[in-house]
Amino acid sequence: MPVYIDISRCIGCRSCEVACKRVHGGRGHVNVHFVGEYASIPIFCHHCEEASCTMLCFTGALHKEGERTAFDITKCTGCGLCHLACPFGVVWTDKIAHKCDLCAGLDSPTCIKTCPANALSTDFEEAARRARTRSAIIAARGGGR
Amino acid sequence: MIKVDAGACIGCLSCSTVCPSQNITRTETERTRSIHWKRCKEECDLCVELCPARALALVPFDESVPEPEVTLDLVACRICGAGYATEPMLQRIESTLPEKVQRDASGLAWVRVCPVCRRKIEAERAAGQLVLERRRKSI
Numbered sequence: 001m002p003v004y005i006d007i008s009r010c011i012g013c014r015s016c017e018v019a020c021k022r023v024h025g026g027r028g029h030v031n032v033h034f035v036g037e038y039a040s041i042p043i044f045c046h047h048c049e050e051a052s053c054t055m056l057c058f059t060g061a062l063h064k065e066g067e068r069t070a071f072d073i074t075k076c077t078g079c080g081l082c083h084l085a086c087p088f089g090v091v092w093t094d095k096i097a098h099k100c101d102l103c104a105g106l107d108s109p110t111c112i113k114t115c116p117a118n119a120l121s122t123d124f125e126e127a128a129r130r131a132r133t134r135s136a137i138i139a140a141r142g143g144g145r
Numbered sequence: 146m147i148k149v150d151a152g153a154c155i156g157c158l159s160c161s162t163v164c165p166s167q168n169i170t171r172t173e174t175e176r177t178r179s180i181h182w183k184r185c186k187e188e189c190d191l192c193v194e195l196c197p198a199r200a201l202a203l204v205p206f207d208e209s210v211p212e213p214e215v216t217l218d219l220v221a222c223r224i225c226g227a228g229y230a231t232e233p234m235l236q237r238i239e240s241t242l243p244e245k246v247q248r249d250a251s252g253l254a255w256v257r258v259c260p261v262c263r264r265k266i267e268a269e270r271a272a273g274q275l276v277l278e279r280r281r282k283s284i
Binding site: 005007008031033034035036038039041043050052055056058059077078079080081083084085086087088089090093095096134138 | 157158159162163195197229230234235237238241242243246249255256259260261262263264265267268269271272274275276278279
């Protein structure tokens with residue numbers, strides 16, 4: 001259940017970054033990147049099915065909990081291997097590791113609830129439906145080549 | 146006190162983080178990371194237990210033994226050149242992860258790229274998709 005991003009909707013306001021920091025005691029796990037002047041993209045943990053960070057974690061602090069890549073703060077030694085093992089650079093070590101936990105304990109991730117542009121969701125069906133609609137419109141206009 | 150197997154130490158941040166008495170200090174420059182173990186009298190072996198490389202051992206206190214120190218060079222990111230990790234840490238990642246995940250779709254050996262550049266690459270890849278989509282829309 002990762003957070004799906006509809007990048008065509010992202011307006012680059014960085015509300016998700018702020019919301020994430022607010023609920024995680026000042027340490028955020030979202031990074032909004034700006035590519036040139038034309039795109040803004042929030043970079044998130046993918047909650048990989050076979051997560052590299054969990055494979056490198058030798059204490060079991062990072063582990064899979066269903067679809068979530070969960071983190072047990074009491075087991076972390078702060079070694080930093082997970083930080084280097086994440087292909088997307090979205091696990092941080094700052095004395096101890098921290099990463100997106102999909103706001104464990106809350107009913108849905110705060111970044112999703114906060115995003116004013118509705119660019120984020122955990123609903124794969126919704127994300128896929130939007131993508132299909134967009135390609136259908138493009139095809140109807142004779143594009144897509 | 147702690148005995149260090151300097152050849153086994155991977156230069157990670159574990160022991161210095163877990164030591165409750167701050168007896169293990171870490172100094173980092175742009176190109177090197179040094180770890181220094183003070184001669185401690187405690188019988189605590191938290192760092193020994195939590196060393197991922199099993200490089201530490203608890204030995205009786207001996208004032209004549211010099212305080213151990215390990216200095217490792219930081220590997221430069223292949224893209225931005227910043228020192229971001231020690232070579233043994235990267236080797237541990239390369240030997241643990243399945244080979245097929247160690248290169249991304251473009252063939253890049255991402256383990257040798259720093260996490261900051263990894264995020265940038267991901268953003269640029271996503272932006273590329275967005276531009277492609279916009280171009281199609283404008284046809």
